[in-house]
Amino acid sequence: xxxxxxxxxxAWTTKELFVYPNEFIYWSIQIVLYPYMTGLVAxxxxxxxxxxxFGQKDLRDLARFSLVFSLALLPVALLPLLLHLQxxxxxxxxxxTPHFTSAISAFGIVxxxxxxxxxxxxxxxxRKFFVEQTIALKGAxxxxxxxxxxxxxxLLLGAYNISxxxxxxxKKAVKLLAAIGIPVACFLHGYAGFIFGSVKANALxxxxxxxxxxxxxxxxxxxxxCMITYIVIMEWKRFKAILAxxxxxxxxxxxxxxxxxxxxxxxxxxxxxxxxxISLELLDVIFRGYTAMKSWDILRSVMYGKDFFNIFIxxxxxxxxxxxxxxxxxRITIRRLSVALVLILFGVFMMRWNVVIGGQAFSLxxxxxxxYHMPIIPHSLETFKEGLGGALVVAVSPFIIxxxxxxxxxxxxxx
Amino acid sequence: xxxxxxTLLKNTVKGAIAGAVPLSALKFLSPTEVxxxxxxxxxxxxxxxxxxxxxxxxxxxxxxxxxxxxxYDAPVTRTWVERYVITKDKKAHIDSPMGGRxxxxxxxxxxxxxxxxxxxxxxxxxxxxxxxxxxxxxxPVCVQVCPVGATYQTPDGVVLVDRTWCIGCGYCIMACPYxxxxxxxxYHTAEKCTFCYHRITKGLKTACVDACPFGARxxxxxxxxxxxxxxxxLSERVAVxxxxxxxxxxxxxxxLDYDVR
Numbered sequence: 001x002x003x004x005x006x007x008x009x010x011a012w013t014t015k016e017l018f019v020y021p022n023e024f025i026y027w028s029i030q031i032v033l034y035p036y037m038t039g040l041v042a043x044x045x046x047x048x049x050x051x052x053x054f055g056q057k058d059l060r061d062l063a064r065f066s067l068v069f070s071l072a073l074l075p076v077a078l079l080p081l082l083l084h085l086q087x088x089x090x091x092x093x094x095x096x097t098p099h100f101t102s103a104i105s106a107f108g109i110v111x112x113x114x115x116x117x118x119x120x121x122x123x124x125x126x127r128k129f130f131v132e133q134t135i136a137l138k139g140a141x142x143x144x145x146x147x148x149x150x151x152x153x154x155l156l157l158g159a160y161n162i163s164x165x166x167x168x169x170x171k172k173a174v175k176l177l178a179a180i181g182i183p184v185a186c187f188l189h190g191y192a193g194f195i196f197g198s199v200k201a202n203a204l205x206x207x208x209x210x211x212x213x214x215x216x217x218x219x220x221x222x223x224x225x226c227m228i229t230y231i232v233i234m235e236w237k238r239f240k241a242i243l244a245x246x247x248x249x250x251x252x253x254x255x256x257x258x259x260x261x262x263x264x265x266x267x268x269x270x271x272x273x274x275x276x277x278i279s280l281e282l283l284d285v286i287f288r289g290y291t292a293m294k295s296w297d298i299l300r301s302v303m304y305g306k307d308f309f310n311i312f313i314x315x316x317x318x319x320x321x322x323x324x325x326x327x328x329x330x331r332i333t334i335r336r337l338s339v340a341l342v343l344i345l346f347g348v349f350m351m352r353w354n355v356v357i358g359g360q361a362f363s364l365x366x367x368x369x370x371x372y373h374m375p376i377i378p379h380s381l382e383t384f385k386e387g388l389g390g391a392l393v394v395a396v397s398p399f400i401i402x403x404x405x406x407x408x409x410x411x412x413x414x415x
Numbered sequence: 416x417x418x419x420x421x422t423l424l425k426n427t428v429k430g431a432i433a434g435a436v437p438l439s440a441l442k443f444l445s446p447t448e449v450x451x452x453x454x455x456x457x458x459x460x461x462x463x464x465x466x467x468x469x470x471x472x473x474x475x476x477x478x479x480x481x482x483x484x485x486x487y488d489a490p491v492t493r494t495w496v497e498r499y500v501i502t503k504d505k506k507a508h509i510d511s512p513m514g515g516r517x518x519x520x521x522x523x524x525x526x527x528x529x530x531x532x533x534x535x536x537x538x539x540x541x542x543x544x545x546x547x548x549x550x551x552x553x554x555p556v557c558v559q560v561c562p563v564g565a566t567y568q569t570p571d572g573v574v575l576v577d578r579t580w581c582i583g584c585g586y587c588i589m590a591c592p593y594x595x596x597x598x599x600x601x602y603h604t605a606e607k608c609t610f611c612y613h614r615i616t617k618g619l620k621t622a623c624v625d626a627c628p629f630g631a632r633x634x635x636x637x638x639x640x641x642x643x644x645x646x647x648x649l650s651e652r653v654a655v656x657x658x659x660x661x662x663x664x665x666x667x668x669x670x671l672d673y674d675v676r
Contacts, residue, residue: 006600007489007490007491007597007598007600008597008598008600008603009598010490014527014528015527015528016526016527016528016529017526017527017528017529018509018510018511018526018527018676019527020495020511020547020593020594021490021491021492021495021511021513021514021594022491022492022588022594022595022596022597023594024597026585026588026589026598027585027589081584084584084585085582085583085584086581086582086583086584086585086598086603086604087581087582087583087603087604090563090580090581090582090583091582093563093565093580093582094562094563094582096563097563097564097580098562098563099561099562099563099564101558101559101560102559102560102561102562102586103560103562104560104562104584104586105562105563107562195586198560199560199589199590200556200590200592200660200661201556201589201590201591201592201660202589294659363594364592364593364594364676365509365594365676366676367507367509367676368526368527
């Protein structure tokens with residue numbers, strides 16, 4: 001009978017000592033990715049808001065890119081949750097009958113509010129472009145072009161006015177939406193921390209610091225992702241300039257100078273949030289050790305024993321300490337900065353891993369341990385979804401979605 | 416304005432029909448339905464486990480699995496029995512292979528992922544069994560955290576799951592401090608002990624109570640002061656599991672020990 005009916009979690013959980021019979025690693029890699037992706041979404045959006053709200057002119061090109069990229073990331077923040085649900089087709093029930101005492105129930109509302117803000121902001125940013133396209137593509141012969149024109153017609157919803165007055169109104173709307181979007185974006189991932197922090201049965205998760213820790217580390221990962229994308233785009237521009245005008249041309253040095261200048265400024269903000277995130281996380285650990293509640297014995301054996309490498313070497317060492325040193329050392333270069341940014345992104349991922357998987361590494365009996373073995377080669381839909389395959393689907397899909405969206409709303413060489 | 420008899424009758428019929436439509440939306444409730452709806456039920460199901468009577472035969476686990484259609488060989492179960500063996504070095508050796516379904520017929524302690532452990536009888540200071548099931552908490556965390564309201568507390572205190580509405584997120588499984596919840600291997604929805612709600616509401620006992628040959632398990636109405644279970648809870652020294660979580664469990668234990676997890 002067990003062959004016929006698979007017990008969820010049995011395929012990737014091993015138990016040690018005394019664990020209650022029904023305990024398994026129920027929340028696996030997809031739930032690690034969920035807070036990680038929401039953090040990146042909001043990070044990308046916050047960056048685009050810097051231009052629209054605070055008028056950081058130098059971020060103009062990057063602002064459009066990050067706005068469209070945050071739209072591409074948006075469904076991907078939803079994807080891990082759907083892949084993780086035992087009944088993904090019932091996911092809509094959260095919107096039909098939200099049960100407001102549950103932290104998850106707010107997800108539908110916060111997520112759709114955020115989605116509406118991003119979509120309408122993009123609409124206002126691109127409305128003029130849509131109108132221009134419908135005029136430019138008028139009388140187009142090919143199927144592709146007339147199809148594209150049809151899409152722009154539908155997207156415009158009848159708003160064809162591109163007088164200076166109308167465009168000024170668009171800009172005002174964009175500014176307003178971007179301003180509302182910042183707190184909503186922060187709420188979206190701050191409350192992901194609440195989902196974990198409010199589980200009183202879990203000794204590792206339960207902490208009022210959890211939402212703040214999540215916001216801080218999400219801002220860190222968001223800024224880091226945007227910075228690394230900015231570096232990639234600028235390096236690409238510089239490379240094109242070198243190809244077109246040669247190594248010694250003035251424009252190459254100008255691009256390089258701009259890049260270094262802005263990145264050193266951004267790195268300072270990154271540093272502030274990084275220090276805040278590390279302090280909060282260390283405070284949490286120190287407080288648990290000092291108060292030494294009933295659960296501390298098992299937590300200590302997980303943190304300083306079973307998961308020592310994951311927590312202290314990979315997360316704090318490679319993910320926090322090394323980038324901190326790299327950022328603090330004087331005369332920062334783009335190459336050193338890039339290494340630090342990649343390490344920070346990795347460190348935040350490890351932090352999510354150590355919270356989600358580490359929180360299930362010990363039994364509710366406080367007398368046994370569980371280990372998660374991520375399925376690499378899938379032998380069923382479940383081991384695919386909750387294994388390496390599912391994780392890769394989530395990691396790759398934002399880029400595929402971005403490629404598709406970019407056909408309609410070009411965000412890389414937008415004039 | 417004149418009003419013919421014909422018009423009067425016509426308008427009367429019209430008025431009656433118009434009035435009948437909204438009135439039909441009203442429903443007559445019996446006094447018991449009203450009491451249940453406002454939470455003033457005369458019944459509050461509670462459970463009493465006398466661990467001093469449990470011998471670890473596992474009949475309760477077998478009966479539960481069959482009664483509630485939990486796949487027999489799946490390592491998940493709505494109720495289970497734990498064995499505690501305390502040795503002279505004050506160490507607790509605990510096991511519950513297959514939830515104790517097949518009884519504890521060997522002296523060996525079978526911990527997960529460890530070779531069976533032989534404990535010399537002269538080293539043992541005390542040993543006992545503890546049956547576990549859902550505590551049907553007065554303040555259930557699982558109900559609090561369900562994002563769609565698929566799990567709920569009945570007016571008589573039992574926590575149930577709606578299999579047609581559960582999305583399978585697992586938040587309730589994570590939130591339960593007692594580890595009583597799991598995903599049903601067939602329906603893929605959250606699953607838990609229901610005190611055999613389909614039986615107790617018809618005046619029967621739960622499957623595990625009926626199966627226990629030693630009377631270690633008893634179910635009763637905590638709101639009825641003359642119920643033998645209520646009397647026992649009120650007059651004997653009883654304890655509950657993990658009261659530090661503030662869930663107010665309604666499964667009471669006689670002979671609970673410091674070492675019980």
